[in-house]
Amino acid sequence: MKIVVTGAKGFIGKNLCVMLREQGHQDIIEIGRDTSPEQLKHSLREADFVYHLAGINRPKNESEFLEGNTDFTNYIIGELNASNKTATLVVSSSTQANQDNAYGRSKALAEKSVEQYGIETGASYYIYRLPNVFGKWCRPNYNSFVATFCYNTLNDIDITIHNPDSPVTLVYIDDVCQSFISLLNSNTPSGQQLIHQEFSTTVGEVATLLRAFKQSRENLITENVGTGFARALYSTYLSYMTPEQFNYAIPSYGDERGVFSEMLKTKDSGQFSFFTAHPGITRGGHYHHSKNEKFLVLKGKALFKFEHIITGERYELHTDGVEPQIVETVPGWSHDITNIGDEEMIVMLWANEIFDREAPDTFARPL
Numbered sequence: 001m002k003i004v005v006t007g008a009k010g011f012i013g014k015n016l017c018v019m020l021r022e023q024g025h026q027d028i029i030e031i032g033r034d035t036s037p038e039q040l041k042h043s044l045r046e047a048d049f050v051y052h053l054a055g056i057n058r059p060k061n062e063s064e065f066l067e068g069n070t071d072f073t074n075y076i077i078g079e080l081n082a083s084n085k086t087a088t089l090v091v092s093s094s095t096q097a098n099q100d101n102a103y104g105r106s107k108a109l110a111e112k113s114v115e116q117y118g119i120e121t122g123a124s125y126y127i128y129r130l131p132n133v134f135g136k137w138c139r140p141n142y143n144s145f146v147a148t149f150c151y152n153t154l155n156d157i158d159i160t161i162h163n164p165d166s167p168v169t170l171v172y173i174d175d176v177c178q179s180f181i182s183l184l185n186s187n188t189p190s191g192q193q194l195i196h197q198e199f200s201t202t203v204g205e206v207a208t209l210l211r212a213f214k215q216s217r218e219n220l221i222t223e224n225v226g227t228g229f230a231r232a233l234y235s236t237y238l239s240y241m242t243p244e245q246f247n248y249a250i251p252s253y254g255d256e257r258g259v260f261s262e263m264l265k266t267k268d269s270g271q272f273s274f275f276t277a278h279p280g281i282t283r284g285g286h287y288h289h290s291k292n293e294k295f296l297v298l299k300g301k302a303l304f305k306f307e308h309i310i311t312g313e314r315y316e317l318h319t320d321g322v323e324p325q326i327v328e329t330v331p332g333w334s335h336d337i338t339n340i341g342d343e344e345m346i347v348m349l350w351a352n353e354i355f356d357r358e359a360p361d362t363f364a365r366p367l
Contacts, residue, residue, distance in 0.1 A: 004047040006031040007054030011138040019177045044079035047087045062102040069106035077117045086123035093129045127192045135173025136239035150240045153210040164204025171195040172232040199229040217248045221265045257281045270352040277339040284336030285366040293351045295327045300345030303338045305367045334365040
């Protein structure tokens with residue numbers, strides 16, 4: 001299948017072409033500003049499936065809306081008609097197509113041409129009225145406030161917000177591309193399509209979340225970036241980092257026993273740390289009422305000792321970095337860990353709550 005992508009060097013086009021190839025589609029013709037008229041004509045007449053993503057949204061004068069959106073779409077349809085192949089046509093339109101402005105009118109006219117193409121030829125056609133799309137590789141200070149906010153936040157540039165309560169509907173680039181690609185081998189009826197995962201938020205909420213991402217390098221507290229909008233926005237935020245911004249330091253506290261460092265704190269699922277211990281060193285010697293921990297020895301040999309603070313029952317176990325296993329601390333049992341090997345021991349530690357110096361829930365009781 002020959003797939004043509006117009007606007008292939010743009011934000012959506014770059015992401016789409018990468019994902020198409022990931023899924024095994026190699027016969028992709030990328031159309032950009034540097035494509036000659038002859039190449040464009042030849043590509044369209046050979047196409048089986050066309051993603052028409054090119055368009056104008058920030059012209060020097062309003063007449064360019066008609067030329068870049070309506071007229072160019074009509075040109076593509078004309079070349080597809082000349083091929084007599086009834087190629088499938090997917091068009092990225094805009095939610096502004098139902099608004100009475102120059103940009104919206106140009107998009108609405110392009111949509112009508114696409115619909116007419118489908119009616120006259122029987123070809124499948126799909127129109128996406130996209131709201132604000134965000135994600136990696138979108139140019140800041142152009143037509144995406146999310147891209148601009150991400151770039152400015154990372155580079156300590158002030159963000160201008162006229163109304164933080166202004167509502168906005170966003171769709172994530174991965175969801176857009178996956179929806180586009182799903183049409184390649186489907187029997188979806190022609191017509192307008194929706195990106196099923198939309199995010200409704202406000203301009204102020206986006207800015208607040210981005211500031212929290214930046215502050216997380218100082219306070220080590222991560223937002224809930226594993227699902228939903230926060231996941232998508234955090235991935236977008238990271239994509240605007242330069243290589244020099246890829247790393248950051250964390251506090252490290254050392255003494256004669258070794259070092260201890262907190263790595264990451266969550267709002268509702270505790271924190272991650274690690275510590276080292278020199279040969280013969282014992283750490284711990286305390287118990288908790290509610291706090292619980294998971295230890296993982298990454299390097300070295302460890303002896304864990306436990307004692308029930310009421311019954312005096314004792315228990316010992318050995319673990320090492322060769323055969324990884326999790327050791328849990330249990331409320332009401334005092335515990336410690338000793339490096340019984342000949343090399344430095346390195347241990348990863350998760351606790352179910354962030355350490356609170358005012359209420360540490362940690363009581364000394366050496367074993």
